[in-house]
Each structure stands twice: as structure tokens, then as C-alpha cells.
Amino acid sequence: METEPVLQMRNIRKTFPGVIALDDVSFDLRRGEVHILLGENGAGKSTLMKILSGAYERDGGEVLIDGREVEIGNPRRSQSLGIGIIYQELNLVPHLSAAENIYLGREPSRAGLPFLPFIVDRKAMNGSARELLAGLGVNLDVRRPVGELSIAEQQMVEIAKAVSLDARILIMDEPTAVLTEREIRELFARIRRLKADGVSIIYISHRMEELFEIGDRVTVLRDGSVVGTRDIAGATKPELIRMMVNRELTQQFPKVAAPRGKEVLRVEGLNRAGVLTDISFSLCEGEILGVAGLLGSGRTELARAIFGLDRIDSGGIHIKGRLQRIASPRRAINLGLGFLTEDRKTQGLVLPLSVRENICLPSVDAFSRMGVVSRRREAEAAAKYRKDLRIKTTGLEQRVVNLSGGNQQKVVLSKWLVSRGDILIFDEPTRGIDVGSKAEIYELMNKLTAAGAAIIMISSDLPEVLGMSDRILVMHQGRINGEFSAAEATQEKILHRALGDTE
Amino acid sequence: MTLKTYVAQHGRQFGTLVGLLVLCAVMWILTPHFLTISNLLNIAEQTAIIAIIAAGMTFVILTAGIDLSVGSVLAFSGVVMASLLQKGAPVGVALAVGVLAGFGCGTINGLLISVGRLPPFIATLGMMSVARGGSLLFTEGRPISGFSESFRYLATGRVVGVPMPVLVMLTVFFTAWFVLTKTKLGRYTYAIGGNEEATILSGINVRLYKTLIYGICGGLAGLAAILLTARLNSAQPIAGMMYELDAIAATVIGGTSLMGGEGNVFGTLVGALIIGVLRNGLTLLNISSFAQQIIIGLVIIVAVLLDMTLKKGRR
Ligand SMILES: Nc1ncnc2c1ncn2[C@@H]1O[C@H](COP(=O)(O)OP(=O)(O)OP(=O)(O)O)[C@@H](O)[C@H]1O
Ligand SMILES: [Mg+2]
Secondary structure, eight states: OOOOOOEEEEEEEEEEEEEEEEEEEEEEOOOEEEEEEEOOSSHHHHHHHHHHHHHOOOEEEEETTTTEOOOOOOOOEEEEEEEEEEEESOOTTOOOOOOOHTTTTOOOOTTTTTTTSBBBBOOOOOHHHHHHHHHHTTOOOSBBBGGGHHHHHHHHHHHHHHHHHSSEEEESSTTTTTTTHHHHHHHHHHHHHHTTTEEEEEEEOOOOHHHHHHSSEEEEEETTEEEEEEEGGGOOOOHHHHHHHHHHOSSSSOOOOOOOOOOEEEEEEEEETEEEEEEEEEEETEEEEEEEEESSSSSSHHHHTEEESSSSSSSEEEETTTEEOOOOOHHHHHEEEEOOOOOOIIIIITSSBBBBHHHHHHGGGGGTTTTEEEEHHHHHHHHHHHHHOOOOOOOOOOOOGGSSSHHHHHHHHHHHTTTSSSEEEEETTTTTHHHHHHHHHHHHHHHHHHHHHHEEOOSSSSHHHHHHHHHEEEEEEEEEOOOOTTTTHHHHHHHHHHOOOOO | OOOOHHHHHHHHHHHHHHHHHHHHHHHHHHOOGGSSSSHHHHHHHHHHHHHHHHHHHHHHHHOOOOOHHHHHHHHHHHOOOHHHHTTOHHHHHHHHHHHHHHHHHHHHHHHHHTTTTOOOOHHHHHHHHHHHHHHHHHTOOOOOEOHHHHHHHHOOEEEEEEHHHHHHHHHHHHHHHHHHHHHHHHHHHHHHHOOOHHHHHHOOOOHHHHHHHHHHHHHHHHHHHHHHHHHHEEOOOOTTHHHHHHHHHHHHHHOTTSSSSSSOOHHHHHHHHHHHHHHHHHHHHHHHHHHHHHHHHHHHHHHHHHHHEEEEHHO
16 A cells, blocks of 8 residues: 655645734645545634645745645646645636536637637537536536526536546535535545545535545644644544534534514415425524525525515515515515525625624614714624634734635624524525534524524534424425424435425 | 734735825936925825816725716816806806716716616716717807806915815815715725625615715716816816826726725825826926826836735735
8 A cells, every 4th residue: 555645744834914824734645535624713724725726825834745845836836736626615707607617727629620729619518517517416507607506506516627627636625515415425426436546635624424424534723733633433523623622512502492482474375486486484583493405495595585685476475474575685684684695705795894894784874873883883793793703813804805714604694693683594604614613603593592583594504404493494496395393303304305205 | 903914904005105205206306396385286286186086986996886977077067067157156056066967977877887787887988978978069069268256266276375176185085085984885885896795685775875976976076177167267068088097097006996895095195196296297307298198107007016916915
């Protein structure tokens, strides 16, 4: 067996104004292994990977590939060294098709026409893109602009793109955060085949179950330093969590059922052609209603319809006992709704603005008098959630663009907590959030429901849905295909309904 | 916040200011006359009109928009106001109508963009032509000249030695700074430019605010028209040609990103002054207006290139 590491990173150091993101980090990767990187939000995982991909320049340390020192410098060089990366945030060109995105920069040209190498062979390109995606179990029209695809589909396009590079070292930064069971299965099968072909994979995820299923070794980072590296075979979950957060975690799902109050939301016979069919359900004060389902099952579309973003063809939405026509998010918010969207980068955050400004954006009205905004009151509100959710930032005035993915997610969440809606729709609320902070977010949800708020929690994380919901709706192809109480629900039952079974 | 992080975050602003000071120093060395009080006031006075337009342009560009119509809107506001003055309307009324005419044109731009969903470039390109044609038609192509002393005082008057246009400019910039940094409107301006979809999803009436922002931009063009008309003692239907380009240049040199969401009016004021100082200094140096154009063009390019490399250097 070959033991020389394919990749070694030695004493890597990286600082940003006001933060030491990586301090003396060493890391190695063997041929054909899946090496997990674990760490809290802001621990430095993505930064380390961006140094490998050439997106960032390191301040110190060295990188060796096959035992030879290399200078990476820029993304092109990284690619030519055989490194492929799936970034934590999607990096697709929305107006280009899936196929065009996958082959961006290396479009196949028409064979037999050597004089016209710049003419793209669309047929070949679309064909191989289709094949590539099919190999990942995804069937979609590769000619559609990716901006029109769901976020999970976009993620699969990213994965297909990275896989098609034939990289020797493949980095996956939270590839499964937005995927549902089915795609995760396909992805893991693909990872196993890549491993067999000798590809080395660095894998980042906050879903602890995945680590044990797919990983060979794990390296834990904390505050920019390596805590240790372990063989997965000999590691336990509590041990890894302790290494990661440096404290005991009492309970993963600290669910406290709140007394159920009046009905606050009732949806009756909601239809939207081709997307939602005959959706009816209700939601009461103090309740957390989990919504499970596969990619494209219409969960996000349901939330959008309720929040006034998409038109509905028929059906009624009753808020606090009154039939309402919700034509805009503005109206929805005035009625007490809040909607945490699944894609923080395009829909949740204003990246160039500060943490404070983002957290307070839906609530500026409440913080201003005669059009003048009180920064002091904004800062108070933002500081509270920065503390409660442990948002890692150099300060409230730091621009959110510079926060780590998980910390950005916490900002989006805070935004809706500050706005004090009492009917909250959370679409993948803990996407990219570390285990320690997840527990804190669940505690917060308990507090909210205890105070009488009602929460709809759309999530692809089944343990989370099972652990935190009072009731669970399962969607399939735009319909509600099953409803369970917390007591009767199991992972099995939900999966069956999500796949379309009716029994 | 420590001084170091403050400078790191606002470094761009200081960069432009340093650029202005260096430029002044160079001009001073080349022509001693440059650094006299009278010449400096002269520069400020000449800069005032473009700077006021650029203040409005900054709002628009912060939302990731553009307004190509400001020069034509200035002409239109000018002739409307001038004709009222000639008909003997009270100065106050004429001024108000002039500014309102600009505000109206801007509001139409805003509605075309926010409700009609036209790209800002197209909507304001259309308005640029319509407002210009409107002014020409309205005056049959002839300038309207000769106004009362009290009106002309707006350009010629001085308050404790400071020319009126400079006072107006400073008031405009102070107000714009206040609005952008302290008020809801300002916050929403940045938010719309930074991510319009996220702003809509946060429950903000983006259509209303966008319309208002283009209205403000038009209104400031109307205000600039007052100063120009008073200075020339004449309102010309062909006034303000190419002013949109100077205003955009001042904004961009000042560090406001054409992608929206980043920038500030302080930078724009400095940007406008850089253009003003260049024009003035080059004229003092007897450099032909043809060569001046080349130099100003190069300065715009270099300023933005520098800005981009500085931003990249932070990665
Ligand atoms: N461009 C940047 N400018 C300033 N600070 C940055 C920048 N990128 C990252 N940081 C900081 O570096 C630290 C590490 O961030 P990184 O994105 O590597 O975390 P992470 O481990 O990937 O976290 P997550 O699990 O939330 O994705 C964080 O404190 C973050 O705020
Ligand atoms: Mg990350």
C-alpha cells in the first residue's frame, strides 16, 4: 500500500484584518481516502480549502503535492495541479445553462472542424452533461438556465462540474447542506467510486452521521488551529464533538413541547399550476410543524406562496382567523410572518452590508423615528443575537461577506428573530451550522414557541425534523402525502411518504 | 473600533482624498498661482454644479442603477424655470417649479425602472433624449436670457466670502451624507444595491424607494439648473450636454461601485473636486482643452484600476 501522502499542508497561516483564521495548521491527505474536516462555524475550514484552491493566498507555511513543494497562487494553477473544489457557496452563472456551467472554460469544440475551434459543439456538450448528471442520479433539462433550478439541483450541477474535472484531489465544502436523502445516497455512491479510482477527497460537513458513513480519517479544527487527527474507525461522536467545541454538549435535540394555543395559520386548498396541488393544513400557536420531502417536492414553493412571493391560482390563506390576500412579502411581514429563505447568499443577505445592518433590515421601521434610524438601538438588538447565537465576527460592523458560511446563516436567522414575527417559516434554518450552535438554535425555537410563536420548519435534515417537530407534513410532487404526530413519526415512514408511497 | 480596523474598512475613502491632495501639491509646484484662496474658491464654484448632480448620481449608482438623463433634465428644468421668471413669476415659485420639473422627470425614470422593469440604462437613455427634445421644442431652440439681480445673486452672491454655489453644494452634500448614513432611505439605498431580492424579501417597498431615489437624482439636476442659469444669466436648451458623464466619473472616482451597495457621497465630492482641480490646473498650465480630455479620461481609468487592485489586495 502506498503511504506517501498525496497532499501535505505544513504550518499554514492566514490572517484577515482583525482575525487569525488559520494558525500553524498542518494537514495531510492520503491517496484514495476521504478525509473529513470538522470544526465549529468560523473554525477555518473553508479558509484552508480556499488556500488549496488558489482563491486565497496563504501568509505562511507550505503546500506539498506528491512530496514536492508547490506554489498555488491562483485557481487555474490549482486546477492544473489536479485539485477540484466544490465551494460552500454556489458559484454558478445563473443565466447560463447547466451544461454551459459545467463546461465553462473548457467547452468541447466541434470535432473535424479544426479551423473553427471556437465553435462550441452544443450537442456534445449537452449530451455529456446529461450523462454526467444522470451518473449522479439527477435528471434535469441541461439546457435550462441554472438560475431557474432549485438550490439542490444547482448543488448537483456544482458536484457534476467538480467531478468532471477528473481531479486527483477533490474538495467538497458542505456539499450535502442543501441536499435531501436521495441525492446524498447518490453522492456517497459516487464518492465511493471515486475513492476506488484513487481520488483523494477532503470532505466538510456539519452532519455528524455522514462522517461515520463516508469518512476514513477526520481532522478537527478549532479557532484556526488543529486539535487532532483521528481514524474514523476508532472515533466516537461525543469525542469528536468535544474536540470541536471544547465543552460537553448536553443534548442534540432539546425539544420542549409548548402548550398549543389558537390556530394562527390555516391554508385551504392551495393550488399553483404545476407546483402545488390542493394543499391544506393548519398551524397553532406554540407549535413547530416540520415539513419533509425530497428535492422538488414543493416545500419551498409552498413557503413562497404563503409569503406572497408567488401567485396562487386558487385556495385561501387564513391568518389568525381571517382570510388574507398576501400579494407581497411586505404584506406578509405586516401580518406577522417571517420567512428565512434557503439560499442565504442570493436571498437572505445583503453581502456588502454589516452584520448589524443585515440583522436589522426587516425591522428598520421599528428602529427609526421620522425616517432617522437609531444605530444605538439597532446595535443593542443585534448584539443580543450575536451573543445568543454566538456569531463569530470581529464586530457588529463587520461586513457579512467576510463571515464564515455558518455564521452568515446565523445572521439570517437573527434577522427574523429581531423582526418579531409570530408565524415563522424557516427553510433549512440550520443549513451549514455546527452541532453546538444547532442545539442553541433549537433552544431558541423552544423559547419562541413558549412565547406563543408558531414555526414551520422545512428541513432536509431528518433527525432535526424528527427531533424538533410537534407534527410533520411530508410533501411529494407538490402535494401533502402524509402527516404524522411527533410520537408516530419515524425516519422510515417519512422516507416512504416522501418517495410517493401512500401506505 | 480601533483606528487600524477603521482605516482598513474605509481605506478607499482616504485613498481618494490623498489622491486629491497629491494632485493639488503637484499643481501648486507647477503653478504657484494655483494655491491662492481666490483660485481655490474658483475651483469650488466651478465644481459645484457637477458635484450637485453627482450627489444624486451617487444615490442611483448605489442602487446599482445609472442615470444618463441628468444633463438633459438639467436643461429642461432650466428652461421651464427661466420661462416662468420671464413671465414675471416670483423667484421662489420659479425655483420650486424648476426643481419639481427635475424631480418629475426623475420620478418618471424611477417608475419606468421599478414598475416598468426597464433596465436603468434604457429608461434614462430614453429620458435623456425626451428631455433634451422637450427643452428644444419648448424654447424653439433659443436660449432664454436676462434675469433679475435677486435671481442672479444665487450664482454671484457671497456669504462671508464664500460663493453661493459652494454653499449650496456643501448643504447638498451634508444632507446627502445625513440621508445615506442616518436614515431609512439611505439604508434601503445600500440594501437595494447590495441585494435587491433580499431587500424585497425583508419586506421593504423597493419600488417606492427606487422611484424616490431617481426622483431625488432628477431633483438635484433641477437644483443644478438654477445655479447654472443664474451664473450664465441664461437658460439654454442645449445646456448640460455630457454632464452625466462627468457626474458618473466623479462618483466612480470617489469609490462608489457600479455594482451597487458600496460607496459614499464624501468620495463623490472628492471625485468631483479631482476633476475640477484637473481642469483648473491644466488650464492654468495652458494645456489645450483637447489634451485635457485625454488626461481626464486617463485619470478615470487609473483611479478605477487602482481601486480594483486595492480591493483585490485584501483577499
Ligand atoms: N474574506 C475574509 N475576510 C475577513 N475575514 C474572513 C474572510 N474569510 C473568512 N474570514 C474569517 O475567518 C474565519 C474562518 O472562516 P472560515 O470560512 O474558514 O470558517 P469555516 O470553518 O468554514 O466555518 P463554517 O462552518 O461556518 O463554514 C472566520 O472567523 C471568518 O470570519
Ligand atoms: Mg465554511
